[in-house]
Amino acid sequence: MIKLYGMTGSGNCWKPAVLMTMLGIAFEHVEIDMLGGETRRAPFLALNPNGRVPLLQLGDGRLLAESNAMLCYLAEGSALLPPPGFDRAKVLEWMFFEQYSHEPYIASVRFWIHYRHKREEWRDKIAEASSKGHAALAVMETALAKQAYLAGSTFSIADIALYAYTHVADQGDFDLSPYPAVLAWLQRCEQQPGFFSMR
Amino acid sequence: MIKLYGMTGSGNCWKPAVLMTMLGIAFEHVEIDMLGGETRRAPFLALNPNGRVPLLQLGDGRLLAESNAMLCYLAEGSALLPPPGFDRAKVLEWMFFEQYSHEPYIASVRFWIHYRHKREEWRDKIAEASSKGHAALAVMETALAKQAYLAGSTFSIADIALYAYTHVADQGDFDLSPYPAVLAWLQRCEQQPGFFSMR
Numbered sequence: 253m254i255k256l257y258g259m260t261g262s263g264n265c266w267k268p269a270v271l272m273t274m275l276g277i278a279f280e281h282v283e284i285d286m287l288g289g290e291t292r293r294a295p296f297l298a299l300n301p302n303g304r305v306p307l308l309q310l311g312d313g314r315l316l317a318e319s320n321a322m323l324c325y326l327a328e329g330s331a332l333l334p335p336p337g338f339d340r341a342k343v344l345e346w347m348f349f350e351q352y353s354h355e356p357y358i359a360s361v362r363f364w365i366h367y368r369h370k371r372e373e374w375r376d377k378i379a380e381a382s383s384k385g386h387a388a389l390a391v392m393e394t395a396l397a398k399q400a401y402l403a404g405s406t407f408s409i410a411d412i413a414l415y416a417y418t419h420v421a422d423q424g425d426f427d428l429s430p431y432p433a434v435l436a437w438l439q440r441c442e443q444q445p446g447f448f449s450m451r
Numbered sequence: 452m453i454k455l456y457g458m459t460g461s462g463n464c465w466k467p468a469v470l471m472t473m474l475g476i477a478f479e480h481v482e483i484d485m486l487g488g489e490t491r492r493a494p495f496l497a498l499n500p501n502g503r504v505p506l507l508q509l510g511d512g513r514l515l516a517e518s519n520a521m522l523c524y525l526a527e528g529s530a531l532l533p534p535p536g537f538d539r540a541k542v543l544e545w546m547f548f549e550q551y552s553h554e555p556y557i558a559s560v561r562f563w564i565h566y567r568h569k570r571e572e573w574r575d576k577i578a579e580a581s582s583k584g585h586a587a588l589a590v591m592e593t594a595l596a597k598q599a600y601l602a603g604s605t606f607s608i609a610d611i612a613l614y615a616y617t618h619v620a621d622q623g624d625f626d627l628s629p630y631p632a633v634l635a636w637l638q639r640c641e642q643q644p645g646f647f648s649m650r
Contacts, residue, residue, distance in 0.1 A: 301593045302552060316540050318547040325540035336535075341515055341524035348517040352550045353501060394500045 254279040255309040257299070259286040261367075263359055263416030264319040265306040266450050271326050271412055274446035287367065319416075320347040323409040332409050342403040346410035349391070357385035359417040362424030371425070382426070389431050392418070396433035400440060407444050415441045419449055453478040456498070456506040458485040460566075462558055462615030463518040464505040465649050470525050470611055473645035486566065518615075519546045522608040531608050541602040545609035548590070556584035558616040561623030570624070581625070588630050591617070595632035599639060606643050614640045618648055 254272070256279050258265030272279050284290050284305050291303045300307045300317050308316045308325075316322055324344075327333035334340045361381050364370045371378065392414065395402055403410045419438055421428060428435055442449060453471070455478050457464030471478050483489050483504050490502045499506045499516050507515045507524075515521055523543075526532035533539045560580050563569045570577065591613065594601055601609045618637055620627060627634055641648060 302548060302590045304552075310537075314537060316537070316544060318544040318551075320547050321540050321543040324543050325537065328535045336527045338509075338513060338515070338524065341520050344520040344523050345515060345517045348519050348547070348550055349501060351547055352517075352555070353503075356551070356555065391501045 253311055255282050256280070257282045257284050257296075257307040257309070258305045259284055261450065262286070262305065263420065263450065264355070267319045267412050267416050268306055268308060268322040268326060270446075270448060271323055271332070271409065273448065274332070274444065275326065275330055276446075277326065320351060320409075320413055323347070323412060327409045332407065332412075334403075334408070339404065343408045343410045346402045347413045349388075350410075350413045350416075353391070354385070354388040354414065355417055357381045357388060358421050358424060358426060360424075361385060361426070362417065362420060365425060366423040378425075382424070385421070385424070385426060389418070389421075389426070389428070389434060392437075393431045393433050396437045401437070407441065411437075411441050415449075419451065452510055454481050454508040455479070456481045456483050456495075456508070457504045458483055460649065461485070461504065462619065462649065463554070466518045466611050466615050467505055467507060467521040467525060469645075469647060470522055470531070470608065472647065473531070473643065474525065474529055475645075476525065519550060519608075519612055522546070522611060526608045531606065531611075533602075533607070538603065542607050542609045545601045546612045548587075549609075549612045549615075552590070553584070553587040553613065554616055556580045556587060557620050557623060557625060559623075560584060560625070561616065561619060564624060565622040577624075581623070584620070584623070584625060588617070588620075588625070588627070588633060591636075592630045592632050595636045600636070606640065610636075610640050614648075618650065 254277065256268055258281060260283060284296065286305055290296055291305055297303055299315055302317060304317065306319050308322050316325060324333065333343060361378055364374055364378060399405060401407050401411050402414055415438065418434065441447060453476065455467055457480060459482060483495065485504055489495055490504055496502055498514055501516060503516065505518050507521050515524060523532065532542060560577055563573055563577060598604060600606050601613055617633065640646060
């Protein structure tokens with residue numbers, strides 16, 4: 253059976269879990285104490301030299317890191333990932349956007365405030381990252397004002413990738429009320445069969 | 452004909468250019484004055500609301516952002532991207548690693564030092580990012596000590612994605628001599644048919 257090494261509360265770890273649930277793929281969750289430093293100690297580093305969760309282990313022992321690579325691998329052949337071509341490229345575009353322009357700001361600020369309790373101590377750093385997080389939300393709003401889902405008219409793994417930290421952005425003090433199309437999209441995601449949120 | 456909006460000297464913009472050259476795909480390069488703010492002004496934002504280069508425009512006008520999404524799209528069906536399955540997932544793993552754990556540190560420090568001339572002024576910020584950049588190089592070294600290319604025994608778009616900023620890391624004061632497997636890999640990349648570097 254597939255093993256998913258992850259940390260409860262991590263949006264990146266939630267992504268493959270919700271996808272496997274939606275697709276009916278059985279898996280075992282292995283909780284990793286990231287806050288306690290487990291991802292940076294030798295036994296875990298032997299599995300993932302980059303020292304991060306989530307980490308997926310197939311039944312035959314092969315290992316795959318990077319949440320969005322897992323989504324692509326697991327969704328192949330399903331309706332959640334278009335076949336090779338331009339529509340698939342747009343899904344990937346949003347997934348790279350998520351890891352470069354969204355997660356480093358929205359997930360990081362949430363982590364600093366919600367898990368590390370640094371709201372006051374790291375005020376300047378949080379303000380700078382929050383501004384970039386809002387820029388990412390504005391890009392999503394522009395797209396979602398025109399279409400139901402990020403990569404077009406149908407729900408895809410791009411929506412799973414971006415839902416992850418957007419739906420808990422308030423834990424990083426992000427106010428989503430200026431983004432009505434994003435708020436409506438969050439609700440549409442939640443109506444997908446088999447979907448669950450971290451809330 | 453395909454248009455590639457990009458900035459000379461940007462590793463992200465170099466990626467689709469080298470791939471199209473290797474694959475014999477004709478394209479027109481459109482230079483964008485990123486340093487002069489062109490990516491943040493209305494005409495360019497109308498093309499890419501995320502305000503970044505590279506941006507790929509197909510002959511029919513369709514637009515694709517995110518350098519690594521372009522690599523996946525353009526390499527489909529070629530020997531540089533394995534067919535769907537685990538080998539492809541490993542290619543994607545390295546490409547997401549590049550955008551999350553490598554580029555934000557190695558490309559950013561290079562940009563601050565080589566283009567913005569902030570070596571002294573931003574000393575602390577550079578030290579922090581450099582440390583994370585070295586962590587990424589160490590992850591690459593671990594993989595490349597075991598296999599010829601990042602995702603296995605054959606050259607793939609994962610190698611293009613990581614070559615981009617690794618081969619100019621010295622412009623961000625990164626010393627690659629502690630990473631002999633990375634240095635040997637850079638040379639192997641440069642021997643690929645049609646390959647060119649930014650140097």
